[in-house]
Amino acid sequence: MQLSKEYFQKHKFAFEVLALLCYFSINATINTTTVLMEEAREVNRSFQLWEPFVWEFSSAFATLLLFPLIAWFMRNKPWNWLTIKTSIAGYLLAAILYGMLHIALMVTMREFVYLFTESDYQFSNGMQQLLFEFLYELRKDIWSFCFLVAIIAIYRYLIAQWLGDAQPISNNSGIEDNVSTTESLANILLVKKLGKEFLIKTKNIEWVEACGNYVNLHIDNQIYPMRITMTEFMLKSRNYGLVRVHKSSAVNLNWVHFIEPLSSGDGEIVMQSGTKVRLSRRYKVDFETLIAAQVQLN
Structure with missing residues (x-):
């Protein structure tokens, strides 16, 4: 059955939500199994089997919750090559803000899940490690923000070309x-x-x-x-x-x-x-x- 343009337009939001759920769920599952397979090489496992699922899916769902904000930002502050310095500064600031929100949501989700277990989740031990972990996660989140911006831009271009x-x-x-x-x-x-x-x-x-x-x-x-x-x-x-x-x-x-x-x-x-x-x-x-x-x- 061929997907008509009119049907896609009417259900565009549902298609987008489904695609995002599939992508982030699959990505989180792959990352989880990677952690488990790497840990299997060790003689003594340093965590319980369910913990990598919490770590990876909390990150995925935090990204999913912030995704509409990225789309909104791009629509209201489109990239402008004529004012490249302003665009770079604006998107860099947005990337840092995205990273901070992502870390906060991710850690909050993990802390909430661990409340129902006998284990204890600690993002860091001490101020020095907190700064290290924060910069470690922020570095990844800034790159993730750039990737998501590129994906949204490409998607919007292709949809505009297909639909007109x-x-x-x-x-x-x-x-x-x-x-x-x-x-x-x-x-x-x-x-x-x-x-x-x-x-x-x-x-x-x-x-x-x-x-x-x-x-x-x-x-x-x-x-x-x-x-x-x-x-x-x-x-x-x-x-x-x-x-x-x-x-x-x-x-x-x-x-x-x-x-x-x-x-x-x-x-x-x-x-x-x-x-x-x-x-x-x-x-x-x-x-x-x-x-x-x-x-x-x-």
């Missing part, structure tokens, strides 16, 4: 970095997809559909995803004849062919392309009012 990523082109200042920074959509949108760039006119959008964290723009039987909420999109597209007809869809009045009432009280909008879009009772009155106003203007 529509961005507005400002009439005055070129390509906008973020659609949410503009008061309204520009006349032309730039779509980067599979290594190519497409220019589409906003007025040619036939209908739009909310799909997870995206809004899919339907134009000439093609789908162009834009990372924006449906509510925000409607606020920015009000000048292009787009009207919301359902909590997850809107249509362009200029592309409506006819409306067919349904026995449930809802309606079905048939577009000029033949596409059928559900008209919810919640939006039916407002939609019909706008249609009537459009007719009077014409």
Whole structure:
């Protein structure tokens, strides 16, 4: 069964959580078995069999809890090659902060688990060893932060290339970095997809559909995803004849062919392309009012 883009968009968060759980669980298991196999070479084992599982999985779950913060940081403070010194300083500071939080979470988890055992967990004995252990873990965490940043950047690039990523082109200042920074959509949108760039006119959008964290723009039987909420999109597209007809869809009045009432009280909008879009009772009155106003203007 082929994974459709629409299905992936709707369940993108679930796919990402599952992938992260699988990766960190497998990585922690491999690290645990490595510790056990190395210790098997010794005549006398210095720890109990369950302890490496606690050590490695506490580290993995601490990383998993901090992963959304890394993604959030990268989205709000994207790397900028034009201000490379500022970017290096910002990401280095973030890496150190990540390392400190990771160590704190990891040690807290271990201490909690050891409360239910007869064993005693000690991160260090004395201030000198505490500093050594802290620097030892921080060194690894900074490198781990760099690795995770690279993975997130590559993942976002590949997803944008696969799904397509529509961005507005400002009439005055070129390509906008973020659609949410503009008061309204520009006349032309730039779509980067599979290594190519497409220019589409906003007025040619036939209908739009909310799909997870995206809004899919339907134009000439093609789908162009834009990372924006449906509510925000409607606020920015009000000048292009787009009207919301359902909590997850809107249509362009200029592309409506006819409306067919349904026995449930809802309606079905048939577009000029033949596409059928559900008209919810919640939006039916407002939609019909706008249609009537459009007719009077014409």
